[in-house]
Amino acid sequence: xxxxxxxxxxxxxxxxxxxxxxxxxxxxxxxxxxxxxxxxxxxxxxxxxxxxxxxxxxxxxxxxxxxxxxxxxxxxxxxxxxxx
Amino acid sequence: xxxxxxxxxxxxxxxxxxxxxxxxxxxxxxxxxxxxxxxxxxxxxxxxxxxxxxxxxxxxxxxxxxxxxxxxxxxxxxxxxxxxxxxxxxxxxxxxxxxxxxxxxxxxxxxxxxxxxxxxxxxxxxxxxxxxxxxxxxxxxxxxxxxxxxxxxxxxxxxxxxxxxxxxxxxxxxxxxxxxxxxxxxxxxxxxxxxxxxxxxxxxxxxxxxxxxxxxxxxxxxxxxxxxxxxxxxxxxxxxxxxxxxxxxxxxxxxxxxxxxxxxxxxxxxxxxxxxxxxxxxxxxxxxxxxxxxxxxxxxxxxxxxxxxxxxxxxxxxxxxxxxxxxxxxxxxxxxxxxxxxxxxxxxxxxxxxxxxxxxxxxxxxxxxxxxxxxxxxxxxxxxxxxxxxxxxxxxxxxxxxxxxxxxxxxxxxxxxx
Numbered sequence: 001x002x003x004x005x006x007x008x009x010x011x012x013x014x015x016x017x018x019x020x021x022x023x024x025x026x027x028x029x030x031x032x033x034x035x036x037x038x039x040x041x042x043x044x045x046x047x048x049x050x051x052x053x054x055x056x057x058x059x060x061x062x063x064x065x066x067x068x069x070x071x072x073x074x075x076x077x078x079x080x081x082x083x084x
Numbered sequence: 085x086x087x088x089x090x091x092x093x094x095x096x097x098x099x100x101x102x103x104x105x106x107x108x109x110x111x112x113x114x115x116x117x118x119x120x121x122x123x124x125x126x127x128x129x130x131x132x133x134x135x136x137x138x139x140x141x142x143x144x145x146x147x148x149x150x151x152x153x154x155x156x157x158x159x160x161x162x163x164x165x166x167x168x169x170x171x172x173x174x175x176x177x178x179x180x181x182x183x184x185x186x187x188x189x190x191x192x193x194x195x196x197x198x199x200x201x202x203x204x205x206x207x208x209x210x211x212x213x214x215x216x217x218x219x220x221x222x223x224x225x226x227x228x229x230x231x232x233x234x235x236x237x238x239x240x241x242x243x244x245x246x247x248x249x250x251x252x253x254x255x256x257x258x259x260x261x262x263x264x265x266x267x268x269x270x271x272x273x274x275x276x277x278x279x280x281x282x283x284x285x286x287x288x289x290x291x292x293x294x295x296x297x298x299x300x301x302x303x304x305x306x307x308x309x310x311x312x313x314x315x316x317x318x319x320x321x322x323x324x325x326x327x328x329x330x331x332x333x334x335x336x337x338x339x340x341x342x343x344x345x346x347x348x349x350x351x352x353x354x355x356x357x358x359x360x361x362x363x364x365x366x367x368x369x370x371x372x373x374x375x376x377x378x379x380x381x382x383x384x385x386x387x388x389x390x391x392x393x394x395x396x397x398x399x400x401x402x403x404x405x406x407x408x409x410x411x412x413x414x415x416x417x418x419x420x421x422x423x424x425x426x427x428x429x430x431x432x433x434x435x436x437x438x439x440x441x442x443x444x445x446x447x448x449x450x451x452x453x454x455x456x457x458x459x460x461x462x463x464x465x466x467x468x469x470x471x472x473x474x475x476x477x478x479x480x481x482x483x484x485x486x487x488x489x490x491x492x493x494x495x496x497x498x499x500x501x502x
Contacts, residue, residue, distance in 0.1 A: 001122075039120060046472075047467055047470040048468050053174070055120075055122065083124070
């Protein structure tokens, strides 16, 4: 298991039902990924900007950490946990 | 989830007033967070740390691994372990979420890195039975964090709440009343008593005092003669009486920022750059609490493991980066005397005073005012955009050598405490 720390802008499709965001799918480069499970979610902030983090499993089993900056309404990919 | 349980002999449901103190401990904290983030890690030995283990999962503990074990040794003992560097801002965010949920139990919550004490006195009418309430809290924490578990102990005081919780780890809930404390404590090691650290435990062992029952045979005068002011406390605590109050600390004892270097170094620019960065972080945390530090300390560890510590108390307390860094530099010059590389450095501020707008000296007033205004301005920018948005000139040596994220430089083993 290895963790790659990243800070990439990323396109995410998310459900905002019930007033909270839940990622459904995202595209890294040309590769689309469907979120099979949101394993964990937590909130942090940098300065005054609230950041919402999601540890998401995708179909391959790898776990991607996505971050929603609620102030800028932007998504970033902050880490990938890969097997091997 | 483990069963909630009373100790044998304890009433199944003590009166709410008999359990006024709650102790909450996050099980295998960092490793548990990693297992919550990635379900593939569940059931596997997980080690978090860099150089040494900072936290390990219960699966890894079955191999005898513990926090502080060097990673090469851990790899040899448990080759299948998953080793992760960890990400400390994430752990801090999880701890804040967990403690926010715990704060719904009581406003009097005393929090540490991975544990908290709460005073439940007077909350019975609002929350009802504390055992049921704590069971619900454990479930709420697991739900909110994606599976991070906590162990909760309930008791008549801090020491007993913590000790009874230990009997239920991991993922458990246990309670004990004052009436059962005598029997519960008797067979436990003397080192379980709050205030018995390695030095006192060693002296007690030298006198063939190993259990709490052994400790009870020593009277107050003997304990006072041996251990000074701590003696009477040990006498009381050995009988299950602990009078320490549970309350949120308004003024911490110390605020420290420490880290190991990725590679041991003797480069003065790198060491000073790191110390300036650490001093800056410690000062900002101190100012955020409205405090100034009377005492400024420096910790060093050489590459061969030898450590040095020093502190100085300047005439005027300060939480300004230039003041603190000047003292830290002076301490570095005094302490770093061997021609050996340094592997770890830390800045420790203590002996705090509340900022009260004390008058400045006649001649340094203008200079001090400028320094105040500068750090105030920097604090405002960083409060808004994050610490990493400004890098001070003295820390420029770290640019390009250390990775950065939104929170600042990514240190090898940052301290999270205090």
